[in-house]
Amino acid sequence: MKYLLLIHGDESKMSAATVVDETGMSPDYHAYNNAMAKAGVLLGGERLRPTKEAASVRVGEDGTQVLDGPYAETREQLGGYYMIDVSGIDEAVQWAARCPAARLGTIEVRPIWPTRAE
Amino acid sequence: MCARCCWPQRLMPNDLNHGSHRVAEQIARQSYGRLVAFLAARTRDLPGAEDALADAFAAALRLWPSEGIPENPDAWLLTVARHRQTDALRRHQTRQKGMEHLSLMAEEIEAATAAPAEIPDRRLALMFACAHPEIECAMRTPLILQTILGLPAHDVAAALMISPATMGQRLVRAKARIKNLGIAFSLPERQDLPERLDAVLEAVYAAYARGWNEIEPGDTPQLVEEAVWLGELTVQLLPDEPEAKGMLALMLYAEARRSARRDADGAFVPLEQQNTALWDVHRIGQAETLLHQANRAGPSGRYQIEAAIQSAHTARRLSGQTSWPAIVALYEHLQTIVASPVVALNHIAALAETKGPIVAHQAIVALAADKRMADYQPYWATRGHLAARAGYKDDAYEALTLAIGLSSDEAVRQYLRQQIVGLRDG
Numbered sequence: 001m002k003y004l005l006l007i008h009g010d011e012s013k014m015s016a017a018t019v020v021d022e023t024g025m026s027p028d029y030h031a032y033n034n035a036m037a038k039a040g041v042l043l044g045g046e047r048l049r050p051t052k053e054a055a056s057v058r059v060g061e062d063g064t065q066v067l068d069g070p071y072a073e074t075r076e077q078l079g080g081y082y083m084i085d086v087s088g089i090d091e092a093v094q095w096a097a098r099c100p101a102a103r104l105g106t107i108e109v110r111p112i113w114p115t116r117a118e
Numbered sequence: 119m120c121a122r123c124c125w126p127q128r129l130m131p132n133d134l135n136h137g138s139h140r141v142a143e144q145i146a147r148q149s150y151g152r153l154v155a156f157l158a159a160r161t162r163d164l165p166g167a168e169d170a171l172a173d174a175f176a177a178a179l180r181l182w183p184s185e186g187i188p189e190n191p192d193a194w195l196l197t198v199a200r201h202r203q204t205d206a207l208r209r210h211q212t213r214q215k216g217m218e219h220l221s222l223m224a225e226e227i228e229a230a231t232a233a234p235a236e237i238p239d240r241r242l243a244l245m246f247a248c249a250h251p252e253i254e255c256a257m258r259t260p261l262i263l264q265t266i267l268g269l270p271a272h273d274v275a276a277a278l279m280i281s282p283a284t285m286g287q288r289l290v291r292a293k294a295r296i297k298n299l300g301i302a303f304s305l306p307e308r309q310d311l312p313e314r315l316d317a318v319l320e321a322v323y324a325a326y327a328r329g330w331n332e333i334e335p336g337d338t339p340q341l342v343e344e345a346v347w348l349g350e351l352t353v354q355l356l357p358d359e360p361e362a363k364g365m366l367a368l369m370l371y372a373e374a375r376r377s378a379r380r381d382a383d384g385a386f387v388p389l390e391q392q393n394t395a396l397w398d399v400h401r402i403g404q405a406e407t408l409l410h411q412a413n414r415a416g417p418s419g420r421y422q423i424e425a426a427i428q429s430a431h432t433a434r435r436l437s438g439q440t441s442w443p444a445i446v447a448l449y450e451h452l453q454t455i456v457a458s459p460v461v462a463l464n465h466i467a468a469l470a471e472t473k474g475p476i477v478a479h480q481a482i483v484a485l486a487a488d489k490r491m492a493d494y495q496p497y498w499a500t501r502g503h504l505a506a507r508a509g510y511k512d513d514a515y516e517a518l519t520l521a522i523g524l525s526s527d528e529a530v531r532q533y534l535r536q537q538i539v540g541l542r543d544g
Contacts, residue, residue, distance in 0.1 A: 035523025090284070
């Protein structure tokens with residue numbers, strides 16, 4: 001079953017805490033990604049650039065609105081995600097607990113609604 | 119507020135309250151499990167029994183610390199439960215089906231309140247029902263934690279790292295299964311006892327093993343306390359079973375080393391490097407006594423051998439040296455009883471001390487053929503450690519990196535990072 005691990009956190013703290021090595025990735029994330037790849041569960045994942053570079057779009061009755069930043073003012077921002085394929089929610093939760101960002105923020109574990117017969 | 123929501127707040131922040139609260143809590147828990155087991159034994163309706171006692175239990179935790187513990191806690195809880203029962207009967211008068219079961223429960227509560235001294239202890243039978251072969255393996259531990267200890271579903275979920283909604287649904291399903299299949303609340307026949315007991319012990323030990331990984335400085339994780347308590351209960355209810363004693367001894371040996379597992383800065387300290395002066399001599403003594411009693415009773419089972427291995431490790435406290443040949447021999451014997459990759463891994467780790475890291479590294483590389491090793495953190499941590507000692511730096515780096523990626527404990531990650539740094543320097 002496929003799950004999305006959504007990494008939420010205070011992005012100012014998150015970027016301050018990230019130590020980047022010569023590969024452009026923090027060693028903890030490097031280790032985490034390797035472990036997921038080795039276990040054969042990793043389908044994909046990306047780190048997102050800060051919300052100040054983001055735009056929010058909404059089409060309403062008054063036409064199209066384009067706003068700066070994330071749609072809602074929240075204390076925690078979406079900072080990245082992983083897509084994994086595991087046996088079930090228990091295993092997905094285990095992987096979420098191992099995510100280096102789990103120390104700083106919250107990892108939301110969302111089952112993906114299958115679109116085809118899977 | 120029900121007992122199940124009230125449980126997590128049971129440790130009052132106020133230190134003055136702490137002592138009396140704890141005593142109240144322990145007594146309430148003794149009574150709770152006994153009454154749930156008693157009430158559900160005939161109806162096999164665990165949710166019904168839990169509902170009947172929920173408010174009574176919550177009231178006990180609220181009132182006993184300040185007002186004192188009643189002389190007969192069982193009777194007190196049953197009296198409160200009876201009032202609740204009457205209310206429920208009134209509310210359900212239109213629902214005929216619910217009525218039947220409620221009046222049966224009410225009768226039982228009534229009868230027991232009249233003679234609380236005679237309430238039989240059916241907790242052991244309840245544990246056997248929870249760990250019945252018809253109950254999904256993974257649900258046995260949560261069921262025991264909830265029914266015997268009154269632990270709320272969300273606490274059980276958090277402790278076992280399972281999503282709370284999933285845990286709630288699975289508990290409901292498992293309890294329905296006990297009722298629908300008519301799983302008896304009784305002790306198994308003599309010929310089935312070893313196997314059925316093994317399932318009970320496994321469920322209790324799983325709780326301990328889960329709690330063992332949580333290390334908070336100066337604090338014992340709740341799950342560990344619950345597991346040790348359940349282990350003591352099992353020994354008390356089955357005094358003639360050596361494996362029950364073996365399991366309790368195993369937990370106590372491990373608990374004895376708790377404060378030595380972290381240094382002053384909270385960093386992880388591996389067993390071989392622990393300061394033996396920090397080991398809890400009292401607990402080790404308790405474990406030794408239990409193990410001796412168990413060994414006298416006959417051939418050793420899995421838990422006795424595992425406890426004997428722990429005993430061999432603690433011998434370093436007196437002699438200054440670990441008896442590795444004995445540990446290797448015990449692991450070899452254990453492998454003939456349980457074919458588990460975890461046992462194989464521990465055997466290899468011990469082998470490094472008798473045959474050297476190169477032989478051990480060969481064995482651990484071969485173990486990777488077992489697919490379960492791919493996301494098993496201890497495998498990669500051990501492999502990294504052995505590879506480093508054998509001088510295989512590339513393999514050590516890869517294995518330690520995977521071990522870091524599979525850790526959810528910052529102190530363990532920190533320890534592994536230092537090992538990687540050591541590779542570069544060494």
